[in-house]
Amino acid sequence: MRGIHERPAGLTYQPDLVDDDEERCLLATLDALHFHEVRMHGQVARRTVRHFGYDYDYGSFQLTATEALPVALRWVRERCAELAGVDPEVLAQTLVTRYPPDSVIGWHRDAPAFGPTVVGVSLGSACRLRFQRGSGEKRRVYEVELAPRSGYVLSGEARTAWQHSIPPVPALRYSLTFRMLRSPRT
Numbered sequence: 224m225r226g227i228h229e230r231p232a233g234l235t236y237q238p239d240l241v242d243d244d245e246e247r248c249l250l251a252t253l254d255a256l257h258f259h260e261v262r263m264h265g266q267v268a269r270r271t272v273r274h275f276g277y278d279y280d281y282g283s284f285q286l287t288a289t290e291a292l293p294v295a296l297r298w299v300r301e302r303c304a305e306l307a308g309v310d311p312e313v314l315a316q317t318l319v320t321r322y323p324p325d326s327v328i329g330w331h332r333d334a335p336a337f338g339p340t341v342v343g344v345s346l347g348s349a350c351r352l353r354f355q356r357g358s359g360e361k362r363r364v365y366e367v368e369l370a371p372r373s374g375y376v377l378s379g380e381a382r383t384a385w386q387h388s389i390p391p392v393p394a395l396r397y398s399l400t401f402r403m404l405r406s407p408r409t
């Protein structure tokens with residue numbers, strides 16, 4: 224990546240957020256889930272997703288209430304909430320993403336419908352999480368290796384001002400992403 228190397232403010236990386244046994248349990252739960260396709264601008268992505276709490280429509284950008292987070296995944300939301308310094312209940316939306324080998328997520332900022340803090344957990348294959356901000360001579364870049372079982376928090380500028388992406392994953396990877404709603408609903 225070309226650009227000026229700078230660590231995004233508001234990025235936290237936490238190796239070993241979950242241990243080996245916990246990862247095995249999580250992977251067994253995630254392997255059994257049914258995943259949905261992601262269609263954006265008429266293109267179907269290779270990664271597939273499952274939403275809990277709120278469903279996010281990639282076409283209309285709307286959030287609608289959906290099934291609650293399975294009990295088997297609640298403890299990991301608590302772990303993530305602790306890492307981010309927020310109450311578990313405010314992490315109202317959970318996104319589970321399944322990345323088959325060579326799948327990616329392109330450059331983006333998370334949707335404005337979501338609140339100021341995003342917390343992720345990385346399972347299975349390691350991957351790189353890339354950041355960019357600005358363009359041309361002012362482009363700033365950063366990259367962090369997400370080890371299996373690690374967690375990360377995007378808050379502040381890492382959430383609002385920087386874009387992030389994941390280049391092709393070498394092997395099957397799952398991520399859990401916990402997000403707040405910008406306007407809390409009842």
Ligand SMILES: O=C(O)CCC(=O)C(=O)O
Binds near residue numbers: 333343398400
């Ligand atoms: O897989 C990840 O860890 C990141 C996913 C992501 O950036 C997103 O779904 O918005």
Ligand SMILES: [Fe+2]
Binds near residue numbers: 331332333387
């Ligand atoms: Fe994202």
